[in-house]
Amino acid sequence: MAHERCEQCGSQTPPWDIIHCGSGDGHHELLCTVCFNARIAESTGFADFENVRLDPIRMIDCQGESHQFHFQLRFLGDRIALDAFELRGEIRAGYRFQLIGEAEDDVFVLLGRLVEKMRRALSVRHIDFRERRIIDSTVRGHIEWDASHAGRLPLVVVDGKEVSWDDLGQMLMSMEGWQFRLDIADPSEEL
Ligand SMILES: [Zn+2]
Known part of the structure; x- marks a missing residue:
């Protein structure tokens, strides 16, 4: 699937990292996650948000199968949404996990909690x-x-x-x- 251009920074962005962002006046923009977060932080005046890109990690399930997880961190004004997911090509497929935190939360503490949750899920086979x-x-x-x-x-x-x-x-x-x-x-x- 084709990459799309972030309308803020101009970088070619895979579909799983692009956010369709609508504003009040009906205008519609495609933003990469980092630019989306910067936009929300600016509009809410919340300067402390850690706008970081998290590197993918590899985890092994209870069957010995390896899974690569990508992360998307979204700042939602009063909360933070942290998603972990696998990709097939450039599309999200397979396991997916989400954790919601408060705007003031430390991103790496949230990441630790999410990884624990993923570990629990990967240890069970249904x-x-x-x-x-x-x-x-x-x-x-x-x-x-x-x-x-x-x-x-x-x-x-x-x-x-x-x-x-x-x-x-x-x-x-x-x-x-x-x-x-x-x-x-x-x-x-x-x-
Ligand atoms: Zn961008």
């Missing part, structure tokens, strides 16, 4: 993909857009891997007659 079955009685993941169903059916990501709604349904059928509970949570919550 699906045996070879045998196509749910390992225990709980499945955690997140909901994504399934382009092959034009948004009519969800695509879920479990253990950092995409599972179609159909495949998930098939796995559930080995537990026919059992009960289930479906809990939906904000991206920053930990289930």
Whole structure:
């Protein structure tokens, strides 16, 4: 996927690092994350925000598989959103995590907390993909857009891997007659 030009600093920016920024007068701008944060900091008069780029890190899951995580730090005026995600090409795919902090929080303390959360998630496996079955009685993941169903059916990501709604349904059928509970949570919550 093509990189886009940040309209503030002019740098070619991958799609995962660009923010579509609308202003009150209906004007629409593409900004890289760093320029977006500088804009918010300027408009809110918050000079203490640490506008840093965080280097990607590599983590190993409980199956011995390696995952590279990229970070996006967004200053939202009164809060900070810190996202960690994997990429397929230039598109976010696989595991994703989020942590919300206060504007005054130290970015590196938040990063430490996020990495702990990621470590906890990577230490658990929910699906045996070879045998196509749910390992225990709980499945955690997140909901994504399934382009092959034009948004009519969800695509879920479990253990950092995409599972179609159909495949998930098939796995559930080995537990026919059992009960289930479906809990939906904000991206920053930990289930
Ligand atoms: Zn920029």
